[in-house]
Amino acid sequence: MTDAEGLAAIFSCMADPTRLSVLLILLEGERCVCDLSEETEASVSSVSHGLRLLRAGGLVSRRREGRHMYYRLADHHVEALLRTAIEHLEHI
């Protein structure tokens, strides 16, 4: 996999409004799937499918707490990238 392929794969994860909404919400802190479903107004199934992709891309991680699965941004690199993206993209 070339650099461009790797980077493009990550951008693909962020190229969907539902998945990106999830990431933006996670900037505020961790959330369980049903919270994310409510806040994004997307079905639980759709959110879960999206989270799977995000997890495969290394963008989020999760922990179980009872019946709930709490997701959060994988690390500060993801957070920093999102914040930078927001800041700059507002001006594009």
Added chain:
Amino acid sequence: MTDAEGLAAIFSCMADPTRLSVLLILLEGERCVCDLSEETEASVSSVSHGLRLLRAGGLVSRRREGRHMYYRLADHHVEALLRTAIEHLEHI
């Protein structure tokens, strides 16, 4: 268009290896289509189609010089975003 939709649309432009390669090359300076085609090893047509999307997304601009069309990153926000993305995504 919501924030997430707008940001996702921009990420979509960067979510393709060919288009992202073009953007990464343009970090070094402006290029004509045939240069980009050679450097990315993609067909001229494919590169041109990609550039059209990038231009529609406000990520690149261009100028004509004779028969050649020179493309460059639209502004420093695009450049800064790409550099930040590279830096952080390398660690994801």
Added chain:
DNA sequence: AATATATTTGAACAGTTGAACAAATGAACA
């Protein structure tokens, strides 16, 4: 004007992705 080069455009096709639904799994609790 005729030709060559650079780029753009449109159509078609193959491969990929997203949405919706149903079924399966994992955990809590009566």
Added chain:
DNA sequence: TGTTCATTTGTTCAACTGTTCAAATATATT
């Protein structure tokens, strides 16, 4: 154990995307 709730997984189908080829456009050169 059986039930319920939260989440995940698999499947199907429609919609989207990237690539290629052929044709069109734009500019330069002779």
